[in-house]
Amino acid sequence: MEEIDDILKRSQLSVTESRKQILTLFLDATSALAHNDIEKLTGNDFDRVTIYRTLQTFVEKGIIHSIPAIDNSVRYALCRHECSDGQHQDKHVHFFCDSCTNMFCMDELTIPEMQLQKGFVAKQTNMLISGICRSCNISRKR
Amino acid sequence: MEEIDDILKRSQLSVTESRKQILTLFLDATSALAHNDIEKLTGNDFDRVTIYRTLQTFVEKGIIHSIPAIDNSVRYALCRHECSDGQHQDKHVHFFCDSCTNMFCMDELTIPEMQLQKGFVAKQTNMLISGICRSCNISRKR
DNA sequence: ATATAATTGCAACATTGTTGCAAATTTTTT
DNA sequence: AAAAAATTTGCAACAATGTTGCAATTATAT
Numbered sequence: 001m002e003e004i005d006d007i008l009k010r011s012q013l014s015v016t017e018s019r020k021q022i023l024t025l026f027l028d029a030t031s032a033l034a035h036n037d038i039e040k041l042t043g044n045d046f047d048r049v050t051i052y053r054t055l056q057t058f059v060e061k062g063i064i065h066s067i068p069a070i071d072n073s074v075r076y077a078l079c080r081h082e083c084s085d086g087q088h089q090d091k092h093v094h095f096f097c098d099s100c101t102n103m104f105c106m107d108e109l110t111i112p113e114m115q116l117q118k119g120f121v122a123k124q125t126n127m128l129i130s131g132i133c134r135s136c137n138i139s140r141k142r
Numbered sequence: 143m144e145e146i147d148d149i150l151k152r153s154q155l156s157v158t159e160s161r162k163q164i165l166t167l168f169l170d171a172t173s174a175l176a177h178n179d180i181e182k183l184t185g186n187d188f189d190r191v192t193i194y195r196t197l198q199t200f201v202e203k204g205i206i207h208s209i210p211a212i213d214n215s216v217r218y219a220l221c222r223h224e225c226s227d228g229q230h231q232d233k234h235v236h237f238f239c240d241s242c243t244n245m246f247c248m249d250e251l252t253i254p255e256m257q258l259q260k261g262f263v264a265k266q267t268n269m270l271i272s273g274i275c276r277s278c279n280i281s282r283k284r
Numbered sequence: 285a286t287a288t289a290a291t292t293g294c295a296a297c298a299t300t301g302t303t304g305c306a307a308a309t310t311t312t313t314t
Numbered sequence: 315a316a317a318a319a320a321t322t323t324g325c326a327a328c329a330a331t332g333t334t335g336c337a338a339t340t341a342t343a344t
Contacts, residue, residue: 014290014341035331047293052332054291068210068270072301095262112254114235114269119276123240127256128210128268134261156310156321177300189324194301196322214332 003027011061018046022054023063032067032075032094032103067094067103068126075103094126097133104133145169153203160188164196165205174209174217174236174245209236209245210268217245236268239275246275 004023008015025033025041033041038051046054055076058064064076093109096102111127132140146165150157167175167183175183180193188196197218200206206218235251238244253269274282 016291016341018292048331049294049333050292066212066214068212068214068268070208070210070266070268072208072210072214072216074214093256095258095264098265106259109256109258111269114251114271116237116251116271117248117276119279120237121273121279122237122271123273124212124271126210126212126268126270126272127253128270129256129258129264129266130268131263131265134259137261137263158310158322160323190300191302191325192323 007063011063013057013061018042018050018054019057021045022051023058026058026064026076026078029077030102030104032077032105034073034075036073068128069096069103070128070130071096071101077103077105091125094128095133096128096130097136098130099132099136102133149205153205155199155203160184160192160196161199163187164193165200168200168206168218168220171219172244172246174219174247176215176217178215210270211238211245212270212272213238213243219245219247233267236270237275238270238272239278240272241274241278244275 004020004027005015007023008019013019021042022038025038035051035055038055039048042051055064059066059076062079065079067075067077069075091110093106093111095104095106097104106129111125114122114125116122146162146169147157149165150161155161163184164180167180177193177197180197181190184193197206201208201218204221207221209217209219211217233252235248235253237246237248239246248271253267256264256267258264
């Protein structure tokens with residue numbers, strides 16, 4: 001896959017083994033990944049510190065975005081849309097499954113605009129819905 | 143204040159020094175409190191573990207609710223409305239100020255309902271807006 | 285191919301959160 | 315009001331998560 005190298009170069013990042021592998025994980029992921037997931041999925045290939053720093057770099061470059069969770073575990077997912085350096089606009093809703101603890105990006109659900117009190121200026125909006133996801137609902141019915 | 147004892151008793155909790163003090167903090171707070179805030183505000187009167195357990199208990203009893211934050215720090219605030227044991231309904235928007243890192247409950251802003259994909263069942267919705275709060279905006283203009 | 289720049293891994297540390305258990309406190313019972 | 319029962323607390327010890335400085339390695343530019 002040359003795609004991966006391209007994404008990194010486009011963000012002016014050196015192409016290294018760790019960045020390639022971690023980026024691949026995000027491209028393949030169906031749900032958001034926590035630091036710990038990445039550690040396991042890469043199977044001790046990289047130092048914990050490297051993973052922290054890679055995630056941080058990716059967020060700064062607008063490649064991935066962090067998602068606030070209720071259970072106090074930060075997760076990250078690819079920015080599918082127009083996220084650039086620094087400023088990150090996350091217009092879609094996130095869904096956290098209480099059962100399988102997977103986090104999904106509901107790309108098709110747009111967060112509605114909110115009218116804040118005078119003096120408050122909004123820069124970013126996050127919307128997080130928790131409940132039971134489809135595959136968990138299906139397996140329950142069995 | 144008898145109010146505090148009442149709140150605790152209504153939730154079938156023993157009235158202890160730590161619970162009273164921590165609950166008082168929440169009643170007086172204008173913004174959401176993190177574990178660390180409470181530790182500082184109570185000035186080493188209580189063990190860290192006690193604070194963790196107290197917060198957990200309060201959440202379970204529906205006295206406070208936890209708020210997911212982007213910066214990976216869980217914060218808690220009083221449940222002003224109809225929150226009961228276990229099930230917690232958080233209908234209002236939270237605002238996180240990037241400048242002073244305070245978290246505010248925007249009680250007057252109700253989270254709109256969202257139509258999820260088939261199979262997904264929502265139990266709780268969180269909406270978190272980040273930006274600059276009023277007092278930070280005012281002090282910037284000076 | 286070499287020089288320069290950036291990234292990695294290691295070590296060491298700080299912070300945050302969890303668990304078991306004995307001592308202390310609160311509530312209930314007598 | 316005192317004793318028994320139940321709950322809560324603090325301590326110790328540990329696990330997980332996140333951060334920083336620095337030398338060694340790897341990637342990029344010359």
